[in-house]
Amino acid sequence: MSVTRSTPRIRPASLLAAFALAAGLLVATPPSDAGAAVPATIPLTVTNNSGRSDQVHVYVIGTELATGRQGWADASGTFHPWPAGGNPPTPAPDASIPGPARGQALTIRMPKFSGRVYFSYGQKLVFRLTTGGLVQPAVQNPSDPNANILFNWTEYTLNDSGLWINSTQVDMFSAPYAVGVKRPDGTTKTTGHLKPGGYNGFFNALRAQPGGWANLIRTRSDGTILRALAPGHGIEAGALPATVMNDYVNRVWTKYATQTLTVTPFANQPSIKYYGRVSGGVMNFTNGSGALVTSFQKPDSDSIFGCYKLLDAPNDLVRGPISRTLCAGYNRSTLLTNPNQPDTSSAGFYQDAVTNHYSRKIHAQMADGKAYGFAFDDVGAHESLVHDGDPRQAYITLDPFS
Structure with missing residues (x-):
């Protein structure tokens, strides 16, 4: 036990x-x-x-x-x-x-x-x-x-x-x-x-x-x-390969090396936005002033499914809300189809071949x-x-x- x-x-x-x-x-x-x-x-x-x-x-x-x-x-x-x-x-x-x-x-x-x-x-x-x-x-x-x-x-x-x-x-x-x-x-x-x-x-x-x-x-x-x-x-x-989400993560990493991922973590505060770009092997998020607020290493499958480790979500007002948004986007496979997260419409969830099928x-x-x-x-x-x-x-x- x-x-x-x-x-x-x-x-x-x-x-x-x-x-x-x-x-x-x-x-x-x-x-x-x-x-x-x-x-x-x-x-x-x-x-x-x-x-x-x-x-x-x-x-x-x-x-x-x-x-x-x-x-x-x-x-x-x-x-x-x-x-x-x-x-x-x-x-x-x-x-x-x-x-x-x-x-x-x-x-x-x-x-x-x-x-x-x-x-x-x-x-x-x-x-x-x-x-x-x-x-x-x-x-x-x-x-x-x-x-x-x-x-x-x-x-x-x-x-x-x-x-x-x-x-x-x-x-x-x-x-x-x-x-x-x-x-x-x-x-x-x-x-x-x-x-x-x-x-x-x-x-x-x-x-x-x-x-x-x-x-x-x-x-x-x-x-x-x-x-x-x-x-x-x-x-x-x-029971499940540790690499099961790798292909999707790699595609996300490639996409946001040249595009910006916008995260609006609070539905009741739409003016609070963070902007993510992959650079130097990490996804860096900046605020509206361009200041770096937090960074994420490329997550492995376990981090995605557990919403922890490389996608840790502390009880704060910046990293935690961004992390939970990313976690939802990875599990639902919406990060490639929508650069504005969170994507809250279930119509687009789990549409990629690589997703949380469970x-x-x-x-x-x-x-x-x-x-x-x-x-x-x-x-x-x-x-x-x-x-x-x-x-x-x-x-x-x-x-x-x-």
């Missing part, structure tokens, strides 16, 4: 405070003038429409925003801090909540966390603790004790500014589910549902994609499809077209995320494997 690579997904646009990663979980610091309209916990209803008869186990883990402590919540929403870990890692307390049977629903309480709600079928997940905190399942590691368990998770932040909850495929595509939030007027906003036949449709499409993409699929010895690894994890596991095929099977196929799939608002500033209830629906 190893610590999972952290990739930020939930970034509430209304929060002007800093975000930090701790033990793989996104921690949001609410604004200082935040109100207290959101109670300490809200109901979370988990509905089992999976069609499977396996026992479901649910886990609510994360960082308690009031204290910064890491831990887990029981069914009543009561916080329990993790005990001290060790080296080698020691077993974590059993944080599982018995989930709903097939065709049934279970309502528990969701606390003010920035964290995850895990759910597994048939077996409990294995969590361990190091001296640095919680060690979560690492789906790319075949020796991970959770490697043969069918499971998935959603990510959420609940604070005084509201609830943000998503359906994520940043690390893997696995057990299908959708999320929702009930608003004060009684209406519910949902995302994450697949089209009819979308679960099998995704795996069939990935199997048919040449170039090693079929190797991302992981199947248990009993024939159960467990998951498809995200391409970055696939590269790490040796993300492409996920979006194609989503009922609303929304997904988190990579870390910055929220560029242009194409992410599977729902939010309300005064949430009355949250929902996770375990969907059919069809």
Whole structure:
């Protein structure tokens, strides 16, 4: 078991405070003038429409925003801090909540966390603790004790500014589910549902994609499809060639050696623009005054799929916003067709033969077209995320494997 690579997904646009990663979980610091309209916990209803008869186990883990402590919540929403870990890692307390049977629903309480709600079928997940905190399942590691368990998770932040909850495929595509939030007027906003036949449709499409993409699929010895690894994890596991995006990157590098790439990273601030040119083996970005603001080395495939390393996106107002724009452009293969980024129209996404086919095929099977196929799939608002500033209830629906 190893610590999972952290990739930020939930970034509430209304929060002007800093975000930090701790033990793989996104921690949001609410604004200082935040109100207290959101109670300490809200109901979370988990509905089992999976069609499977396996026992479901649910886990609510994360960082308690009031204290910064890491831990887990029981069914009543009561916080329990993790005990001290060790080296080698020691077993974590059993944080599982018995989930709903097939065709049934279970309502528990969701606390003010920035964290995850895990759910597994048939077996409990294995969590361990190091001296640095919680060690979560690492789906790319075949020796991970959770490697043969069918499971998935959603990510959420609940604070005084509201609830943000998503359906994520940043690390893997696995057990299908959708999320929702009930608003004060009684209406519910949902995302994450697949089209009819979308679960099998995704795996069939990935199997048919040449170039090693079929190797991302992981199947248990009993024939159960467990998951498809995200391409970055696939590269790490040796399932996908590390050079899979090289041709596209080389073409981008050639194009912007003689042309300018214009990045307008903030939709609400169109006057802020940065201008990229490749020179001396790097892509240099200047501001409107011609001053150099940041530079990028030519990214490798793993940097692109993970939106990190050579495409690191710090929480600042310059490099981070440019990097996330580049990351979206590489994954969606829009940098060659549009020199003005971000390109927010999905009509032009994934059209090049060299692209993030994993993300492409996920979006194609989503009922609303929304997904988190990579870390910055929220560029242009194409992410599977729902939010309300005064949430009355949250929902996770375990969907059919069809």
